[in-house]
Amino acid sequence: MTQHVPAALPDRIRHYIDGAFVDSVDGDTFDVLDPVSNETYVQAAAGKQADIDLAVAAAKRAFDEGPWPRLLPRERSRIMHRVADAVEAQDARLAELESFDTGLPITQALGQAKRAAENFRFFADLIVAQHDDTYKVPGRQLNYVNRKPIGVAGLITPWNTPFMLESWKLAPALATGNTVVLKPAEFTPLSASLWADIFRDAGVPDGVFNLVNGLGEDAGDALVKHPDVPLISFTGESSTGQLIFANAAPFLKGLSMELGGKSPAVVFADADLDDALDATVFGVFSLNGERCTAGSRILVERSVYDDFVERYAERARNIVVGHPNDPATEVGALVHPEHYEKVMGYVEIGKTEGRLVAGGGRPEGFPTGNYVAPTVFADVPPTARIFQEEIFGPVVAITPFDSDEEALALANDTKYGLAAYIWTNDLKRAHTFSQNVQAGMVWLNSNNVRDLRTPFGGVKASGLGHEGGYRSIDFYTDQQAVHITLNQAHSPRFGTGVPLQAAH
Numbered sequence: 001m002t003q004h005v006p007a008a009l010p011d012r013i014r015h016y017i018d019g020a021f022v023d024s025v026d027g028d029t030f031d032v033l034d035p036v037s038n039e040t041y042v043q044a045a046a047g048k049q050a051d052i053d054l055a056v057a058a059a060k061r062a063f064d065e066g067p068w069p070r071l072l073p074r075e076r077s078r079i080m081h082r083v084a085d086a087v088e089a090q091d092a093r094l095a096e097l098e099s100f101d102t103g104l105p106i107t108q109a110l111g112q113a114k115r116a117a118e119n120f121r122f123f124a125d126l127i128v129a130q131h132d133d134t135y136k137v138p139g140r141q142l143n144y145v146n147r148k149p150i151g152v153a154g155l156i157t158p159w160n161t162p163f164m165l166e167s168w169k170l171a172p173a174l175a176t177g178n179t180v181v182l183k184p185a186e187f188t189p190l191s192a193s194l195w196a197d198i199f200r201d202a203g204v205p206d207g208v209f210n211l212v213n214g215l216g217e218d219a220g221d222a223l224v225k226h227p228d229v230p231l232i233s234f235t236g237e238s239s240t241g242q243l244i245f246a247n248a249a250p251f252l253k254g255l256s257m258e259l260g261g262k263s264p265a266v267v268f269a270d271a272d273l274d275d276a277l278d279a280t281v282f283g284v285f286s287l288n289g290e291r292c293t294a295g296s297r298i299l300v301e302r303s304v305y306d307d308f309v310e311r312y313a314e315r316a317r318n319i320v321v322g323h324p325n326d327p328a329t330e331v332g333a334l335v336h337p338e339h340y341e342k343v344m345g346y347v348e349i350g351k352t353e354g355r356l357v358a359g360g361g362r363p364e365g366f367p368t369g370n371y372v373a374p375t376v377f378a379d380v381p382p383t384a385r386i387f388q389e390e391i392f393g394p395v396v397a398i399t400p401f402d403s404d405e406e407a408l409a410l411a412n413d414t415k416y417g418l419a420a421y422i423w424t425n426d427l428k429r430a431h432t433f434s435q436n437v438q439a440g441m442v443w444l445n446s447n448n449v450r451d452l453r454t455p456f457g458g459v460k461a462s463g464l465g466h467e468g469g470y471r472s473i474d475f476y477t478d479q480q481a482v483h484i485t486l487n488q489a490h491s492p493r494f495g496t497g498v499p500l501q502a503a504h
């Protein structure tokens with residue numbers, strides 16, 4: 001298959017430290033592959049401890065001495081809006097680079113680029129609307145919250161929708177006045193460098209945004225263990241999250257973790273089945289199935305089960321697999337051969353655990369590249385690995401249930417708890433299920449539609465803490481309590497002989 005290569009690929013991907021693109025201190029690089037040819041298309045600087053040290057020092061200087069944390073919120077807001085404008089203005093180019101680097105279908109990559117712009121716009125508006133609490137004790141005391149940026153935020157991001165997920169952290173971290181060191185995923189470093197020009201042109205001072213590329217165990221690890229980085233916001237696998245948690249423990253760092261998922265989509269017989277079908281097909285096959293909130297376990301009430309499975313399999317067989325750059329493509333190429341092997345491994349395991357009704361290997365006509373046919377397994381028992389483990393590809397497990405209780409038990413029967421999708425027209429059942437399902441986010445009769453004001457995060461192995469809206473502002477700021485006494489008459493007077501009355 002002929003490969004579409006975007007114009008103006010860089011000759012090398014570098015770090016961006018203190019306002020300049022630089023190579024690694026030791027000159028080391030790593031290969032970056034494109035997912036269609038699986039050939040190395042560029043070398044990226046492989047950051048290590050020394051590069052992280054330089055980036056953190058620049059970020060710390062910009063925080064301690066620079067204007068950024070001291071700007072008025074509306075001044076930072078104006079700059080953040082310019083960032084959003086710049087992302088929007090080049091969203092087609094961004095989508096092209098992102099699709100080339102990740103294998104995501106170009107139309108979906110474009111949607112993600114637009115989301116990145118929206119994240120900046122949202123936090124630009126939120127910081128000017130931000131107000132903090134005041135607590136009055138009339139005549140005696142006034143207490144207020146003094147919200148302050150924290151310092152250098154370490155941002156560690158995954159490869160599935162890189163630019164958008166970077167924006168998710170960069171926007172609130174910067175809008176609140178912190179400085180940052182971003183460590184993007186090593187599979188997909190291409191788009192992260194674009195932030196450097198975007199921020200500079202928008203008026204973000206040097207040293208506020210720093211980028212260090214490299215492997216997780218080198219650059220990522222050094223960032224997590226750096227004493228001058230009080231905050232780590234991480235999105236990635238649950239097992240990596242556990243390691244980061246342990247490595248950050250001696251420093252008592254602030255941690256926010258968006259981790260893996262195996263989210264259930266529960267379809268009751270009374271649901272609008274056409275809508276449920278649309279949403280559950282999109283829910284696992286969009287973004288190539290490489291989506292943290294994918295509804296990758298579909299639980300279907302027995303009375304509509306056979307019909308649903310048949311229609312679902314038919315839809316999956318009709319999904320257009322194609323070159324990521326083709327606007328008709330619905331599922332592109334998986335990000336990397338290692339990930340392709342992992343997903344194909346699960347497809348083989350699935351054949352021993354469930355009934356294959358669609359896909360099951362390479363799609364016809366794609367002899368090379370990381371292509372996996374949209375794959376559907378029915379009759380999957382909850383003990384199956386493909387029911388329990390995150391596959392992060394275009395593979396879904398469908399399981400029947402007979403009662404609300406059984407549906408709930410199945411929904412909760414994994415270590416994860418990121419999202420849940422529920423399809424029913426029975427209000428009482430919908431809300432009772434929502435109360436009891438172990439998931440950070442529930443969508444009722446709804447696709448995965450985000451409202452940026454709502455909390456985003458998982459329970460159990462799917463995460464720690466929440467970001468989104470004011471929760472992001474809380475994570476990226478310290479809330480200092482300031483107490484002012486207005487009337488000293490009520491203060492204790494030690495050593496004066498005046499008897500104390502129940503002093504604190």
Ligand SMILES: NC(=O)c1ccc[n+]([C@@H]2O[C@H](COP(=O)([O-])OP(=O)(O)OC[C@H]3O[C@@H](n4cnc5c(N)ncnc54)[C@H](O)[C@@H]3O)[C@@H](O)[C@H]2O)c1
Binds near residue numbers: 291
């Ligand atoms: N909950 C969410 O919001 C969300 C969103 C997107 C992706 N994800 C999850 O991310 C995973 C896929 O991404 P991935 O494979 O890139 O995850 P990953 O955990 O392998 O890597 C994520 C990032 O962590 C870095 N890293 C790896 N080891 C590290 C270490 N020891 N110290 C510091 N950093 C380290 C990597 O270099 C990368 O930048 C899936 O599990 C998916 O569900 C979750």
Ligand SMILES: O=C/C=C/C=C(/O)C(=O)O
Binds near residue numbers: 161290292450
């Ligand atoms: O894949 C990770 C994160 C996705 C966040 C979303 O809002 C989404 O599900 O698209």
